Amino acid sequence: MFGLAFGSLWNRRFLAALTILSIALSVALILGVERLRNEARNGFANSASGIDLIVAPRGNSVQILMATVFGAGSTGTGLTWDTYQTVEALDQVGWAVPMQMGDNHRGYPVIGTERSYFDHFRHSGGQMLEFAEGRPFGAGESEEAVIGADVAERFGYGIGDVIVNAHGLGDVSFDMHDEAPFEISGILARTGTATDKMVFVSLAGFDEIHAERTPPEADPFAAESIAAAPDAPAQDVDHEGADGHDAEAEHGHDETHADGEDHDDHGHADESHGEDDHDHADDAHGDDQEDPHDHAHEPDQINAIYVGLKDRRAILGLQRQLTELRTDPVSAVIPAVALAELWSITGTAERAMLVMGWAVALAGMIGMIVMLSATLETRRREFAILRSVGATPGSITGMIVTEAALLMAGGILAGLALLAAATALANPVLSARFGLSLPLWIDVPQDLGILLGLFAAGLVAALIPAARVYRMTLADGLSIRL
Amino acid sequence: MSQTAPQPAISASGLRFVWPGQAAPTLDIPAFSLDAGQSLFLYGPSGCGKSTFLAALAGVLDPGAGRIEIAGIDLSSLGGAKRDRVRADHIGMIFQVFNLVPWLGARDNVLLPCRYSARRKASAGPDPKASADRLLAELGLDDPALATAPARTLSVGQQQRVAAARALIGAPEVILADEPTSALDEAAKVRFITLLRAEAESAGAALLFVSHDRSLEPHFDASLDFEALNGGAA
Ligand SMILES: Nc1ncnc2c1ncn2[C@@H]1O[C@H](COP(=O)(O)OP(=O)(O)OP(=O)(O)O)[C@@H](O)[C@H]1O
Ligand SMILES: [Mg+2]
Numbered sequence: 001m002f003g004l005a006f007g008s009l010w011n012r013r014f015l016a017a018l019t020i021l022s023i024a025l026s027v028a029l030i031l032g033v034e035r036l037r038n039e040a041r042n043g044f045a046n047s048a049s050g051i052d053l054i055v056a057p058r059g060n061s062v063q064i065l066m067a068t069v070f071g072a073g074s075t076g077t078g079l080t081w082d083t084y085q086t087v088e089a090l091d092q093v094g095w096a097v098p099m100q101m102g103d104n105h106r107g108y109p110v111i112g113t114e115r116s117y118f119d120h121f122r123h124s125g126g127q128m129l130e131f132a133e134g135r136p137f138g139a140g141e142s143e144e145a146v147i148g149a150d151v152a153e154r155f156g157y158g159i160g161d162v163i164v165n166a167h168g169l170g171d172v173s174f175d176m177h178d179e180a181p182f183e184i185s186g187i188l189a190r191t192g193t194a195t196d197k198m199v200f201v202s203l204a205g206f207d208e209i210h211a212e213r214t215p216p217e218a219d220p221f222a223a224e225s226i227a228a229a230p231d232a233p234a235q236d237v238d239h240e241g242a243d244g245h246d247a248e249a250e251h252g253h254d255e256t257h258a259d260g261e262d263h264d265d266h267g268h269a270d271e272s273h274g275e276d277d278h279d280h281a282d283d284a285h286g287d288d289q290e291d292p293h294d295h296a297h298e299p300d301q302i303n304a305i306y307v308g309l310k311d312r313r314a315i316l317g318l319q320r321q322l323t324e325l326r327t328d329p330v331s332a333v334i335p336a337v338a339l340a341e342l343w344s345i346t347g348t349a350e351r352a353m354l355v356m357g358w359a360v361a362l363a364g365m366i367g368m369i370v371m372l373s374a375t376l377e378t379r380r381r382e383f384a385i386l387r388s389v390g391a392t393p394g395s396i397t398g399m400i401v402t403e404a405a406l407l408m409a410g411g412i413l414a415g416l417a418l419l420a421a422a423t424a425l426a427n428p429v430l431s432a433r434f435g436l437s438l439p440l441w442i443d444v445p446q447d448l449g450i451l452l453g454l455f456a457a458g459l460v461a462a463l464i465p466a467a468r469v470y471r472m473t474l475a476d477g478l479s480i481r482l
Numbered sequence: 483m484s485q486t487a488p489q490p491a492i493s494a495s496g497l498r499f500v501w502p503g504q505a506a507p508t509l510d511i512p513a514f515s516l517d518a519g520q521s522l523f524l525y526g527p528s529g530c531g532k533s534t535f536l537a538a539l540a541g542v543l544d545p546g547a548g549r550i551e552i553a554g555i556d557l558s559s560l561g562g563a564k565r566d567r568v569r570a571d572h573i574g575m576i577f578q579v580f581n582l583v584p585w586l587g588a589r590d591n592v593l594l595p596c597r598y599s600a601r602r603k604a605s606a607g608p609d610p611k612a613s614a615d616r617l618l619a620e621l622g623l624d625d626p627a628l629a630t631a632p633a634r635t636l637s638v639g640q641q642q643r644v645a646a647a648r649a650l651i652g653a654p655e656v657i658l659a660d661e662p663t664s665a666l667d668e669a670a671k672v673r674f675i676t677l678l679r680a681e682a683e684s685a686g687a688a689l690l691f692v693s694h695d696r697s698l699e700p701h702f703d704a705s706l707d708f709e710a711l712n713g714g715a716a
Binding site for chain 2: 003004007008010011381382385386387388389390391392393394395
């Protein structure tokens with residue numbers, strides 16, 4: 001029966017292929033949306049905890065959340081150090097950690113922050129960041145970096161390896177001037193969140209990456225458009241060179257750090273600074289410096305401030321108070337609220353996509369019924385012949401159901417292949433933009449339910465032509481009239 | 483005909499069948515039998531119920547009244563699925579036209595009964611494919627290209643011979659042929675009947691051949707007027 005069903009379908013392979021294609025599309029669409037949603041919700045919800053407020057240049061709260069916690073895109077123009085000091089000094093504020101972002105290491109976002117980040121940041125429902133190996137970057141040391149588990153795994157980095165970061169969100173490999181080497185001092189234990197894909201350096205270190213560059217890009221989309229290529233050539237610096245300038249990397253020196261491949265570095269003087277006491281070792285900043293009042297060890301601009309409250313009940317009051325801040329126009333984002341906002345935005349799209357997926361599934365199944373039914377008339381002869389050689393009406397009905405099962409199975413397999421291909425293509429973009437990477441193949445317990453449901457629905461749908469066949473073969477008997 | 487042989491391949495008695503919606507019964511056959519190894523030519527005008535009779539013998543119709551035995555098995559006591567089983571195991575059928583599944587190859591068409599009947603498959607020998615090819619060759623279709631070509635690419639005469647091979651494979655006790663030669667020219671008709679008769683005889687099968695074309699009568703052991711047999715028909 002299987003062989004006959006397959007042969008009969010093969011005989012109508014063009015129609016069968018179209019039917020399979022429409023089922024495949026619906027499978028890919030439904031599973032893809034489902035997968036994206038789950039992965040996004042889990043990943044995103046776990047990525048931000050322990051932070052009560054994110055203070056950033058005034059803007060869209062979702063965009064601020066994306067840029068900070070997920071390292072995707074950027075927050076408009078920067079905040080001044082004054083703002084940071086003002087925020088930190090507020091009564092309600094328990095702790096405040098300055099954040100710089102907008103650069104990358106081979107496609108992975110580089111975050112400039114202080115050591116205290118590792119004490120305050122929480123993920124996955126309140127867990128602290130843990131070091132799988134090593135320790136935080138040294139306080140005041142500009143050339144140490146802490147990397148997330150994915151970064152370490154992807155490039156095989158270990159403690160003591162030296163990496164170079166490029167300015168901007170994209171991996172602009174030819175832009176050699178912007179390189180600043182960092183020695184890896186610590187590797188974070190896997191969190192399953194965006195942190196795994198991040199590189200952390202000190203504020204001073206971050207400034208060194210693009211010391212004589214123009215201010216951070218204001219347009220996140222201009223930067224994002226090139227962020228989709230994390231696989232660009234590696235730019236490791238050999239250990240020798242690194243060790244060399246390790247030795248000479250001291251507080252307040254004006255040396256350029258990329259000794260080996262340095263070309264025309266100006267004597268920029270980005271200072272490492274002890275951020276705990278905010279000591280102001282003054283520094284002659286580069287000639288292209290914009291703010292003459294900037295303090296050497298304090299960054300020109302930061303992109304955001306993570307804030308923890310002494311008492312969380314004060315959060316709404318503080319949020320209001322921050323929006324009226326005099327130093328910079330800022331937004332104070334409550335991560336959970338921004339996430340909810342994000343879901344309400346994506347939720348509509350998700351639902352639309354899901355509805356579309358099920359609609360395509362429905363269309364695919366109707367197409368299957370139409371195809372199976374339409375050919376029944378012309379196949380009456382075939383059925384009568386099979387009856388004459390001993391087929392029961394039941395076995396002919398079974399043949400139709402088998403054909404439907406083959407079409408559904410073919411559609412599901414083709415859909416999974418389609419989804420895997422689409423995921424493989426989309427993952428670099430998703431990973432660069434949203435820190436997400438989707439599994440290529442089925443996630444058994446969750447997807448299997450959907451697939452089995454689709455398959456069963458297909459078989460149930462096939463009962464319509466099957467019932468017709470049953471009645472037809474009983475009525476026709478052996479008479480072969482057309 | 484009366485029951486003369488110890489074990490007739492086909493026997494029927496008191497057979498009555500009325501198509502739904504018709505006043506007079508199409509079949510009203512007091513007694514009929516055909517012995518193993520015999521060939522019978524059954525003739526009658528169009529519409530007199532010959533095909534209906536074959537369908538009843540093949541177990542496709544469920545005649546409310548009467549008794550039909552195929553190879554000693556009483557069909558009237560069996561349900562639909564079991565009658566289908568008897569047909570698969572013991573009966574080979576040939577129709578006027580459209581005998582073959584058009585997209586299946588000739589050999590696969592011949593092998594169809596083996597899919598539905600383990601008994602036929604077992605009787606077809608250790609290699610049913612070889613048996614199918616042998617039958618095709620005996621019926622004059624020994625070109626190996628023909629064996630695998632889709633049946634729709636064969637000529638009508640070739641198709642009828644493939645259908646004959648299919649009816650014969652696995653040595654069923656009964657062959658029912660419903661005007662298998664009506665689409666063939668005179669020379670082809672005679673050749674086809676001669677081949678079919680020879681094969682049925684060597685397999686020891688009873689051959690019931692139905693036609694309205696009485697010129698074919700001399701090629702069979704015996705002949706019978708369906709209207710005489712079908713006493714109750716209008
Ligand atoms: N499937 C059917 N449903 C209802 N009536 C039928 C059916 N098949 C046949 N009949 C009726 O039964 C009668 C006999 O038909 P049948 O096909 O048995 O004749 P036949 O002797 O084989 O004719 P022919 O030589 O033309 O093939 C006809 O009057 C026909 O209308
Ligand atoms: Mg007829």
